[in-house]
Amino acid sequence: AANFKDVKRKKNLMQIVYDGTDSEEEESESEEEDNGDDDELFVKVKPQKKVSKDIMDTSKLIVLNDELEDWSDEDMIESLRYRFITGDGNN
């Protein structure tokens, strides 16, 4: 829910899901922009695309290390206690 607040401010979620373009199209658009200024005779050789997890078809969400919170922090560990039956439930 990291982007949750930004999302709420801009548009409602339904618009983002249903009025947005397909991700595939977004990608091809940005590629065209890159080549837009070039002389058509000389096609710019695209650098070998490094495979990112974004374009792999998988339902498993792979979060890279730097996107994960630091769970070694004591406050961080305690902040999760309310989600357990052992927590006080006031949260």
Place this chain on the structure above:
Amino acid sequence: MSGSNYIKFSGHQFITQRLVLSTLTGKPIKIDKIRSEEDNPGLQEHEAAFLHLLEQVTNGSSFDINYSGTSLIYKPGIISGGKINFDCGNSRAIGYFLEPLIVLAPFAKNPINITLHGITNDNLDTSVDLIRTVLLPQLKRFGIESGIELKIVKRGAPPNGGGEVKFNCPIVKQLKPVQYIDEGKIKRIRGIAYATRVSPQMANRVTEVARSQLTHYIPDVYIYTDVYKGAESGNSPGYGLSLVAETTTGALLSAECCFEKQTSNENNESEKPVIFNFETPEDLGKQALKYLLTEIRKGGSVDTLSQWINIILMVLTPEDVSKIRISKLTKVSIQLLRDIRSFFGITYKIKPDPENQTVLLTCVGSGFTNTNKKFT
């Protein structure tokens, strides 16, 4: 038939979900521009393998693929089911093939009884452990109560696999709508640490790290150590950990990590990336733990891994309201919602709940029934 009868898509992404939706609805699809701009164009090994699987699971389907493999026309037949034996190969893990099957199987003509061979655990696809302990139990809410079973016969670690699982699924006439938004509080944590072709000590070390931190929150933590030897241990050494937190309302929040051998990718034929490189079993245990804690913080009655299966099953229910609570929509889920609109003409209500920063997903089922099976 004219081309206008096809639902058209482009690109190699989301191919399996589109093939599944096409098979369920009986609507033919045409997918073009499949890696048409890339050095290695067309369908890749795992996608071709999935088409072969679909061919075996259905009856009367037709596949038209152009010479370069960049365009595919699929006319679905009926989901026939029955006894199938299928080699997934090692380009993608068994989860890539099994996940789509789970939503097709209940609507087959005959109950599916399939044996799948390949990689049982990796960091890209959902492992057979989490399919068994997280995805399959959720089918109960939709009315698929008994007879669903996934048995892990052999472990198969990457890169050479050699694992084997057996999946049995009963058939149903129709599903039940689901209203499930109470996420509850976590009452216990379960896990599976497996080791195959390595010292059992690896599984124990992974377990120890995770357990010591989790018991800080709750005493009821049990991680099962699953060690494979001899013929059941597949072709490559490996170990890994999957964790599931279960709440008072039955919500299952999951995370997993597994060891990946760094392969010298000299011919670079596969686009499968190596995601993690763990130095020690303790590192792996810590990483899986971080994932689980992140998932717990995000909340929801349906975890990130299970979003897609719940979204797709909701639209297959009778014409009644279904509602679930999720954390944040994944890219896959967003495209799934769009694709469901293309096939079923149904849009979901997507409403943020500011109270705990979750999202409520609501839809009215399509009134879907299993037309393949004659029920008396």
